[in-house]
Amino acid sequence: MNLVASSSVSWKSNSxxxxxxxxxxxxxxxxxxxxxxxxxxxxxLEKMLRNCHYEVTKSNRAEIALSMLRENRNGFDIVxxxxxxxxxxxxxxxxxxxxxxxxxxxxxxxxxxxxxVMKGVTHGACxxxxxxxxxxxLKNIWQHVIRKKKHxxxxxxxxxxxxxxxxxxxxxxxxxxxxxxxANEGNWKSSKRRKEEEDETEERDDTSTxxxxxxxxxxxxxxxFVQAVNQLGIDKAVPKKILELMNVPGLTRENVASHLQKYRxxxxxxxxxxxxxxxxxxxxxxxxxxxxxxxxxxxxLELQALAATGQLPAQSLATFQAAALGRSATKSAISMxxxxxxxxxxxxNPKLRYPEGQQQLNNSNKQINLLHGIPTTMEPKQLxxxxxxxxxxxxxxxxxxxxxxxxxxxxxxxxxxxxxQPSRGQMLNESSNGQVSQPPLSMPQPLSSxxxxxxxxxxxxxxxxxxxxxxxxxxxxxxxxxFSLNQTTELQNSFPLVSSNSGMSTLTSKRLLPEEVNSDIxxxxxxxxxxxxxxxxxxxxxxxxxxxxxxxxxxxxxxxGIPGTLDVSPSMLVQQGxxxxxxxxxxxxxxxxxxxxxxFSGGNLLTVKAEQLxxxxxxxxxxxxxFGQDDLMSAILKQQESVxxxxxxxxxxxxxxxxxxxx
Amino acid sequence: xxxxxxxxxxxMKKNLLxxxxxxxxxxxxxxxxxxxxxxxxxxxxKSFYTDSARFIRNIExxxxxxxxxxxxxxNMMYQFKGSSSSIGARRVKRQCSMFxxxxxxxxxxxxxxxxxxxxxxxxxxxxxxxTYFQMEK
Numbered sequence: 042m043n044l045v046a047s048s049s050v051s052w053k054s055n056s057x058x059x060x061x062x063x064x065x066x067x068x069x070x071x072x073x074x075x076x077x078x079x080x081x082x083x084x085x086l087e088k089m090l091r092n093c094h095y096e097v098t099k100s101n102r103a104e105i106a107l108s109m110l111r112e113n114r115n116g117f118d119i120v121x122x123x124x125x126x127x128x129x130x131x132x133x134x135x136x137x138x139x140x141x142x143x144x145x146x147x148x149x150x151x152x153x154x155x156x157x158v159m160k161g162v163t164h165g166a167c168x169x170x171x172x173x174x175x176x177x178x179l180k181n182i183w184q185h186v187i188r189k190k191k192h193x194x195x196x197x198x199x200x201x202x203x204x205x206x207x208x209x210x211x212x213x214x215x216x217x218x219x220x221x222x223x224a225n226e227g228n229w230k231s232s233k234r235r236k237e238e239e240d241e242t243e244e245r246d247d248t249s250t251x252x253x254x255x256x257x258x259x260x261x262x263x264x265x266f267v268q269a270v271n272q273l274g275i276d277k278a279v280p281k282k283i284l285e286l287m288n289v290p291g292l293t294r295e296n297v298a299s300h301l302q303k304y305r306x307x308x309x310x311x312x313x314x315x316x317x318x319x320x321x322x323x324x325x326x327x328x329x330x331x332x333x334x335x336x337x338x339x340x341x342l343e344l345q346a347l348a349a350t351g352q353l354p355a356q357s358l359a360t361f362q363a364a365a366l367g368r369s370a371t372k373s374a375i376s377m378x379x380x381x382x383x384x385x386x387x388x389x390n391p392k393l394r395y396p397e398g399q400q401q402l403n404n405s406n407k408q409i410n411l412l413h414g415i416p417t418t419m420e421p422k423q424l425x426x427x428x429x430x431x432x433x434x435x436x437x438x439x440x441x442x443x444x445x446x447x448x449x450x451x452x453x454x455x456x457x458x459x460x461x462q463p464s465r466g467q468m469l470n471e472s473s474n475g476q477v478s479q480p481p482l483s484m485p486q487p488l489s490s491x492x493x494x495x496x497x498x499x500x501x502x503x504x505x506x507x508x509x510x511x512x513x514x515x516x517x518x519x520x521x522x523x524f525s526l527n528q529t530t531e532l533q534n535s536f537p538l539v540s541s542n543s544g545m546s547t548l549t550s551k552r553l554l555p556e557e558v559n560s561d562i563x564x565x566x567x568x569x570x571x572x573x574x575x576x577x578x579x580x581x582x583x584x585x586x587x588x589x590x591x592x593x594x595x596x597x598x599x600x601x602g603i604p605g606t607l608d609v610s611p612s613m614l615v616q617q618g619x620x621x622x623x624x625x626x627x628x629x630x631x632x633x634x635x636x637x638x639x640x641f642s643g644g645n646l647l648t649v650k651a652e653q654l655x656x657x658x659x660x661x662x663x664x665x666x667x668f669g670q671d672d673l674m675s676a677i678l679k680q681q682e683s684v685x686x687x688x689x690x691x692x693x694x695x696x697x698x699x700x701x702x703x704x
Numbered sequence: 705x706x707x708x709x710x711x712x713x714x715x716m717k718k719n720l721l722x723x724x725x726x727x728x729x730x731x732x733x734x735x736x737x738x739x740x741x742x743x744x745x746x747x748x749x750k751s752f753y754t755d756s757a758r759f760i761r762n763i764e765x766x767x768x769x770x771x772x773x774x775x776x777x778x779n780m781m782y783q784f785k786g787s788s789s790s791i792g793a794r795r796v797k798r799q800c801s802m803f804x805x806x807x808x809x810x811x812x813x814x815x816x817x818x819x820x821x822x823x824x825x826x827x828x829x830x831x832x833x834x835t836y837f838q839m840e841k
Contacts, residue, residue, distance in 0.1 A: 078783075079755065079783065079786055079787050079790070080751055080754075080755055081748060081751045081752045081755050081787050081790050081791065082786065082787065082790045084747075084748055084751055085733065085736075085748055085790055085791075088736050088741065088744060088748075089736060092736055092738075125779075125782070125783070125786075151782070151785065151786040151789060152782075172786060172789060172790065173729045173732075173789050173790045173792070175732060176732065176735075176736065
């Protein structure tokens with residue numbers, strides 16, 4: 042866009058761009074408009090911004106600020122606004138600016154309650170600062186400007202980049218790698234380096250990237266890409282080799298690398314297991330947004346933790362991260378020590394990422410901590426979706442069958458689920474059979490050790506209440522499970538775990554009911570393949586569910602079916618489930634009493650305190666019992682192995698640039 | 705003379721911080737001060753006094769007669785609290801929070817009492833800061 046280009050150019054030109062950039066003076070001269078009704082705050086902000094060498098314009102009235110912006114559309118690079126203002130709500134200003142000028146807007150407030158922060162996110166704020174604001178928080182706001190511009194460029198015909206290159210390189214649309222993380226020196230420098238010293242960039246094979254026409258990944262090109270990747274094997278598919286195999290003139294290693302990154306994320310969402318790629322390729326193009334857009338606020342930390350523990354396939358992690366990034370969980374809510382929190386907020390397409398329904402995340406967000414205590418802003422429905430997906434995810438892991446692959450990414454499902462609120466809501470409603478009110482799986486201790494139990498519990502009924510405590514448990518596996526747990530509706534149907542199919546499947550997802558699974562999956566699109574598995578399991582077992590009472594338990598809070606406290610470590614459950622699933626396949630005939638159940642009964646892997654989870658506990662207990670200890674162990678071990686492998690493939694640092702994903 | 709004054713000023717600031725009248729936000733403001741704006745902090749604080757006078761007056765009026773609009777009272781205090789926190793007026797901020805709790809509880813007497821507390825803390829801080837700035841000059 043000329044607009045973008047020119048504003049970018051003008052910004053740079055203000056400060057003698059190339060020199061300034063080279064001397065690392067960027068982002069001096071950034072034109073900031075700050076709006077706050079409190080004169081004292083405004084004054085302080087102005088001083089801070091000036092100290093950052095920004096050009097500051099201040100206004101204590103939103104209306105005035107808006108008219109300033111309208112009069113001079115190219116006059117500002119970024120807007121910072123307070124939330125509570127007398128003449129206009131900060132969010133309204135945010136909307137206007139986003140729609141009319143498409144500038145990055147940062148919200149500020151003394152109010153750090155999650156729902157307000159979430160509101161900022163859903164309205165499209167690229168960041169949310171808690172007052173009193175420190176200068177450190179303002180130093181890096183330029184990243185939002187770059188990110189937005191980069192994003193815009195990416196969407197546009199590459200030729201426009203030539204407009205920009207006034208001898209001075211501006212950010213190039215191309216690789217997002219550098220931009221995806223928050224504004225930290227290293228990234229900026231590397232991207233600058235890339236811009237200015239093309240040949241010196243280590244990552245780039247060719248130097249004239251600026252002039253290179255942007256690669257459009259057509260269907261054929263993508264097919265070629267996928268073929269090459271499959272040929273090499275997803276584990277071994279490195280850009281260089283893919284490039285060689287594809288043998289497309291004009292294609293660079295960087296193009297392939299960036300595309301590969303996206304593809305991997307996509308795969309993660311779909312398949313959880315890297316080896317299974319059947320049928321994924323064709324859906325690749327179409328799903329990115331699903332995967333990323335609706336993710337609830339998974340904190341990147343959690344995802345990473347999950348991945349780290351080997352319980353969450355790297356792919357899923359990527360998906361989660363992507364989702365999390367997209368969602369931008371409330372700033373306060375998510376602590377991501379590993380990644381600059383700003384990353385979360387800098388996703389550019391808020392619209393993309395926050396479908397309407399998600400705006401309603403409020404209480405549930407705070408309460409539901411699907412990921413290790415990280416508040417997720419999900420509506421109960423969404424939460425349920427998450428549960429479902431998490432469950433399916435677990436199932437997927439366990440099974441690793443092709444079907445699962447399709448739905449693998451728990452994350453994806455989750456995000457998808459979120460997108461499909463309606464279906465979720467439905468499911469949630471169903472769960473009202475009594476489980477909804479479960480106090481969240483707050484099975485404090487047990488949960489922490491067992492991701493699954495918690496998940497199960499939550500599914501059972503706590504759709505609305507996914508409270509932090511429940512999820513806090515912590516193990517990554519549990520978080521995954523948690524998602525599935527929220528689906529109380531699911532419980533009823535499914536607990537395949539209960540059904541003794543390979544206990545594993547049930548473990549992970551309540552949704553074992555085949556029909557339901559399908560519908561869930563469809564509805565929410567977020568359910569990992571696992572659902573498929575469950576489906577199978579369910580089918581085989583539906584009648585056989587040893588845990589008949591479980592079903593009723595779920596529905597009726599009948600604790601009778603709950604075995605007692607199962608001590609199962611979530612990861613164990615998941616993994617074991619996976620392995621048993623693998624082993625047992627659709628072995629639906631083994632009632633709960635089968636080997637699978639042994640896991641819990643025998644071993645004290647999971648401790649699910651029945652008493653704590655009124656309705657959900659049943660389910661979790663039921664599931665737990667079904668898994669044979671040995672099965673689970675092997676499943677877990679296998680899972681860990683595979684996960685480990687997968688993880689190594691993905692080397693993305695920080696969050697993938699979601700904005701680069703095809704929408 | 706100069707250095708003694710400076711020492712005294714530093715000592716007073718330390719006390720203000722230790723006793724909780726001010727928090728680290730105040731220190732951050734001082735860091736912003738530079739040669740181009742040597743009296744930045746004092747100017748900001750003066751701006752705060754002006755805003756505060758207005759807030760306090762408005763709240764006072766709103767507390768005089770019923771019916772009491774607790775939401776409005778809460779909003780007004782929220783603004784004052786934000787202003788106080790921006791200069792690091794910790795004790796004042798705390799009193800503001802207490803007032804807000806009374807608003808939530810729709811406890812008008814509690815509001816009045818805590819409001820007195822707000823005014824007192826504000827007056828105390830104002831006096832101390834005026835002394836401090838005198839020392840700094």
